[in-house]
Amino acid sequence: MKAICNVLDELVPQEKKYQEQITFVKDRPGHDMRYAIGASKIEKDLDWVPEETFETGLRKTVEWYLANKEWCQRVQDGSYQRERLGT
Secondary structure, three states: OHHHHHHHHHHOOOOOOHHHHOOOOOOOOOOOOOOOOOOHHHHHHHOOOOOOOHHHHHHHHHHHHHHOHHHHHHHHHOOOOOOOOOO
8 A cells, every 4th residue: 555655656746645645444354464475486386487576567557547547437437337448
């Protein structure tokens, strides 16, 4: 969450930092407190390495959403019905 806020502070600065705008709510019962994934097994077994770091992938994701605000709005308002986008 903090990493997303830091990217937004850089790409779309506002008077008040994004992290300062976060409001925490009561957690739902049974909610996992932590999620984690590691690529060490696939790196070792298949000699595979990711092309993106967490940081570069996160930045590209935030940039995509910022560049596609109309699509995001359609998803939120329910008008997007999973039709194919692009060519």
